[in-house]
Amino acid sequence: LSLTLQSAVTKEWLTKKDKEYKAAQIMFHPNVEKFTWKLVALLNNYFPTFTFRCFIPSFSKLSSKEVMLQIDKESIEAVRRMNNHYRSGHGFLIDLVQINQLSSTTLQAVICPTFIMHSKNEGAVPLEHAYFAHSKIEKAELCLLDSWGHLIWLGDKASGVNKKVVSFLHRN
Template identity: 30%
Template sequence: MLFYGGHMRAGLTLGEEVFTEAGCSVLVPSRPGYGCTPVTTGRSATGFADVTAELCAHLGITRVTAAVGVSGGGPTAVALAARHPDLVERLILQSAVGPLPWPDRRTYRGAQVIFASRTESVTWALVHTIVRHTPDAALRLLLRDLTVLPVRQVVAGLRPEHRATALTLFSRMRSGHGFLNDLADLRTGPDLKRLLAEVSQPSLVIAARHDGAVSFAHALELQAALERAELVESRADSHFVWFGDDWAVIADRVRDFLLSDRRP
């Protein structure tokens, strides 16, 4: 069960092959406000975790190999594992928001303007135009806040396949009402701390120190708060751990984790 982060929805893919190669099927629901999911459908991380459990029951799914949370989707995966332990066997968090204040004030205020209901479509129309006509400029613009390294260095170091993946994603992303809903919900750190304390499943936390969107400190807090967590540090240059030169090694670790029998 895979929960993507901001600006992502069902139909966009990033790194899912690591799960399918381990023999798992992947179910990706659009979180509240993204894709075709109304923002009122389980508006909070805990609310949507409960909706997801109802979806599994409706589909006849009684066991999920792992709840996977990416970036802003991390708290929803945590909530699903905490509130529905009989459903979820493992927890995997990738570049995930943890129990620290997020986002910073500048990001929060900027998002209120450029992703508001009246401006969101214009913002993404402009982004999609830049991606089509000046891809290098688009990558520099969009990766700037996703890395702590000089963005030109990061763009220059992208492999062709990673460059193509990033441009494809950026050309199809939308925020809908989801991103502002995320920002409102993710500012409630104390609730996430409580949920993390209730997770009993084995957990794998994957993060990069060069992540400029969700700092590595979040990963350290997640590891400390989870009872049975392993932290895997990525050498990626940005928020996209899948683009790191060590992703093949990390992917092997993910597959081993998925295939291991580590239930209490």
């Protein structure tokens, strides 16, 4: 038994004071989220590179130009396919509430080997979350990546990320 945390939220994240939290309450409300995802899919199907570029500031601290140097057409196509299947129902709003109820005690209760992977250029989940989980989970191994941002399984560093995960799983 083992656990991997990839770009994971591990402590208080978005709160009611944050503009992202407020926007998510509207965009991902169960009565609206279906239309939100359909709009994203529509834009993404017609303009995949443009849509990907629009999301870069949410996913990476790097400039759009720097990110696009690390992203290939296959990665943009993977995002396009992924966005065509998204539906969150009540899920994302539940996540916003529950993640802020996560405590140090919860993380300290994790007793299995844990592999924490986080990009140094992460734009969605601050790097402090990886350090926090590493400090609370006894058998945790921290792997900081030089990948472009949040979606660490995409881009020119993806094969290296996959090898690190497989190596961890083989060891544990």
